[in-house]
Amino acid sequence: MGINTNLFAQEESIKWDEEWDIVVVGSGFAGSAALCQGIELQAKTLMIDKMPVLGGNSAINGGAFAIVGSPQQQERGIEDSYELYVKDIYKAGLGLNQKELVEVIAKNGFEAYKFTTQRGVIYRDNLGHFGGHSVPRTIWPTINSGGKITIPLQEYALKKGATIRTKVILDDLIFDKKGKKVIGIKVRENYKFKFDPNFNEENNKTGVTKYYKINGGVVMATGGFSYDVNFRQKLDSQLTPDLDCTNHYGATAYSLKMMMKHNVKTKDLAWIQMGPWGSPDEKGFGIAPVFAIPAFAYGVMVDARTGKRFVNELADRKIRAEAILKIHKNADGSLTHPIVFCDSVGATGTRKENVYRGIHKKVIHKFDTLEDLAEFYNIPVESLKKTVEDYNRYVKNGKDEEMNKPFFKLRNKFVPDISKPPYYAFRAIPKVHHTMGGVAIDTKARVLDKNENPIEGLFAAGEAVGGPHGASRLGSCAIPDCLVFGRIAAQSAVELLKV
Ligand SMILES: Cc1cc2nc3c(=O)[nH]c(=O)nc-3n(C[C@H](O)[C@H](O)[C@H](O)COP(=O)(O)OP(=O)(O)OC[C@H]3O[C@@H](n4cnc5c(N)ncnc54)[C@H](O)[C@@H]3O)c2cc1C
Incomplete structure (x- = not known):
C-alpha cells in the first residue's frame, strides 16, 4: 500500500503563496533544534506553531536532560556508558524500542547538549538520579524549565535569519503528481486554538488558508497527543477523561491523524505513559x-x-x-x-x-x-x-x-x-504524561510509509515519533531524543536541497 493519492491536492492545482527550503512544524525542543540546524546549513527556514505562544510541551517541561559524560557526572565521579544508557531505555520500554533509534540518541546526546551550550543554553551544577536510570545522569538548565532551552535556541535562530510564526496551523501535506514526494503544505494563518478536552480540532475552521511551497522538506516536530481525550481513550480504554493530564492544551492528535490519512506508518500508539x-x-x-x-x-x-x-x-x-x-x-x-x-x-x-x-x-x-x-x-x-x-x-x-x-x-x-x-x-x-507512539522514522528522521519506504520530503522528530521509547519512556530522555532527531531531520531536509 502506498500513499493515498485521493487525499492530497495535486501540484498543478496549487497557487503558492510562499516558498521555503524547510518548514518546521512545532516549536518545542525538536522544532527548535531543527530550526537552528536548518538556518545554520544556509536553508531558508520557517518554523510555525498553531498556538499563540511558542514552545509546546517543551516550554512547560521540567528541563531534565539525561546524557552520558556531562561535566556534572565527571565532577562527581559517576561512571556511565552509552551501552548502559541504551540498556536502561530498552528495559523501561520493555524491549519494544526501535533499538537503532535509541542508539542514535545515546551516541549523539552529548553532542546535542554541546550544541545547546554553544547556542546560549546554560546548565547548573546539579546531577539527578531519575527512576529507571542505573546511575545519576540528569542535568538541568539554570531553572527547571525546558523554556530555558527552547528560548535561547529560537533567539539564536532568529539572529541567524530564521523566521518564526505562531497561530499558523498545518492542515495538510501536498505531494507531487506521483504522490511520492512532499512538495508543499497547506496551512491556516491567524488560527485561533480553543481548548476543550472534548473539542475536536478538526471542527475549528478559524484562520486563512495559505499554501507554502517547500524545496527541501517538512519537519513534523508536532509533539504528542496526551490531551486528546477521545483519541487517547480509543487507544487505551483506561485513560478516562477524569484522569488529569500534565501537557499543554495543544497536545492533540490533529497532525498525527492527518499523516495517518496519508498512509504513514505508525508505531506503538497505544503506549501512553502516566x-x-x-x-x-x-x-x-x-x-x-x-x-x-x-x-x-x-x-x-x-x-x-x-x-x-x-x-x-x-x-x-x-x-x-x-x-x-x-x-x-x-x-x-x-x-x-x-x-x-x-x-x-x-x-x-x-x-x-x-x-x-x-x-x-x-x-x-x-x-x-x-x-x-x-x-x-x-x-x-x-x-x-x-x-x-x-x-x-x-x-x-x-x-x-x-x-x-x-x-x-x-x-x-x-x-x-x-x-x-x-x-x-x-x-x-x-x-497522563507522554505518548510513546507516533509516526515511524528511520535513523535519518525520514518518515516511513506503510511499506516502510521513506516518504521523500517528510521528516519527523521528538514526541511526534513512535519507536525510541517502546512501552515507556525513561524520565529525562525526551529532551535528548527531540534535540538529536530535530537536528538530524533538518540535516536530512538540507540534503534534499542538493539533489
Ligand atoms: C509538564 C511536562 C514536563 C516534562 N518534563 C520533562 C523533562 O524534564 N525532561 C524530559 O526529557 N521530558 C520531559 N517531558 C516530556 C517532553 O517535554 C516532551 O516529550 C517534549 O517537550 C516534546 O517535544 P516536541 O518538540 O516533540 O513537542 P512539543 O514541545 O510538544 O511541541 C510541539 C508543538 O507542535 C505544535 N503543533 C502540533 N500540531 C501542529 C500543527 N498541525 N500546526 C502547527 N503547529 C502544531 C504544538 O502546538 C506544539 O507547540 C515533560 C512533559 C511535560 C508535559
Whole structure:
C-alpha cells in the first residue's frame, strides 16, 4: 500500500503563496533544534506553531536532560556508558524500542547538549538520579524549565535569519503528481486554538488558508497527543477523561491523524505513559513532580493505609504508576493516595524555591516529627516509624533489602537517609504524561510509509515519533531524543536541497 493519492491536492492545482527550503512544524525542543540546524546549513527556514505562544510541551517541561559524560557526572565521579544508557531505555520500554533509534540518541546526546551550550543554553551544577536510570545522569538548565532551552535556541535562530510564526496551523501535506514526494503544505494563518478536552480540532475552521511551497522538506516536530481525550481513550480504554493530564492544551492528535490519512506508518500508539509523581492537590504537572525527584531518590513512598513501602521508588514510571493505581481504589469506593516524603537533607536535592512553592500551594507539607506526618495523612504511626528505621539501615549498608532501590555515592558519600527533620511530604497520583507512539522514522528522521519506504520530503522528530521509547519512556530522555532527531531531520531536509 502506498500513499493515498485521493487525499492530497495535486501540484498543478496549487497557487503558492510562499516558498521555503524547510518548514518546521512545532516549536518545542525538536522544532527548535531543527530550526537552528536548518538556518545554520544556509536553508531558508520557517518554523510555525498553531498556538499563540511558542514552545509546546517543551516550554512547560521540567528541563531534565539525561546524557552520558556531562561535566556534572565527571565532577562527581559517576561512571556511565552509552551501552548502559541504551540498556536502561530498552528495559523501561520493555524491549519494544526501535533499538537503532535509541542508539542514535545515546551516541549523539552529548553532542546535542554541546550544541545547546554553544547556542546560549546554560546548565547548573546539579546531577539527578531519575527512576529507571542505573546511575545519576540528569542535568538541568539554570531553572527547571525546558523554556530555558527552547528560548535561547529560537533567539539564536532568529539572529541567524530564521523566521518564526505562531497561530499558523498545518492542515495538510501536498505531494507531487506521483504522490511520492512532499512538495508543499497547506496551512491556516491567524488560527485561533480553543481548548476543550472534548473539542475536536478538526471542527475549528478559524484562520486563512495559505499554501507554502517547500524545496527541501517538512519537519513534523508536532509533539504528542496526551490531551486528546477521545483519541487517547480509543487507544487505551483506561485513560478516562477524569484522569488529569500534565501537557499543554495543544497536545492533540490533529497532525498525527492527518499523516495517518496519508498512509504513514505508525508505531506503538497505544503506549501512553502516566507520570507517577503527580499530586491530586493541584492541576496539571504542577510542582509535585519537581519535588518528587529528590523525594523519590532520597526518601520513600508508603501506602497511607499501612505505612509500608510497596514499590522501588526509583523504578521506571510505568512500574511506579501501575503500583500506585493498584492501591488507589479501595473496595468501598474510597480512594487512597500514597505518601512520598524525605527529610530536610533529601529536600536539598531540589532548589529551595521549589519546596517553598509546593508548601505555599499546599501540595507539599512540612512536619517536625514522623508522628505529625503520620497523623496528618492518617498513617499507622508505628508501622511508618519501622519503615523509616528499616530504610535508614538499608541506606547505611548500601543495599535496599526490601525494594532493591539503587543507592549511590555522590562525592564519595552515600545518599541521605531519612533522619534529619523537618520532613517534607506530598500525596501522589499518576497523570497522563507522554505518548510513546507516533509516526515511524528511520535513523535519518525520514518518515516511513506503510511499506516502510521513506516518504521523500517528510521528516519527523521528538514526541511526534513512535519507536525510541517502546512501552515507556525513561524520565529525562525526551529532551535528548527531540534535540538529536530535530537536528538530524533538518540535516536530512538540507540534503534534499542538493539533489
Ligand atoms: C509538564 C511536562 C514536563 C516534562 N518534563 C520533562 C523533562 O524534564 N525532561 C524530559 O526529557 N521530558 C520531559 N517531558 C516530556 C517532553 O517535554 C516532551 O516529550 C517534549 O517537550 C516534546 O517535544 P516536541 O518538540 O516533540 O513537542 P512539543 O514541545 O510538544 O511541541 C510541539 C508543538 O507542535 C505544535 N503543533 C502540533 N500540531 C501542529 C500543527 N498541525 N500546526 C502547527 N503547529 C502544531 C504544538 O502546538 C506544539 O507547540 C515533560 C512533559 C511535560 C508535559
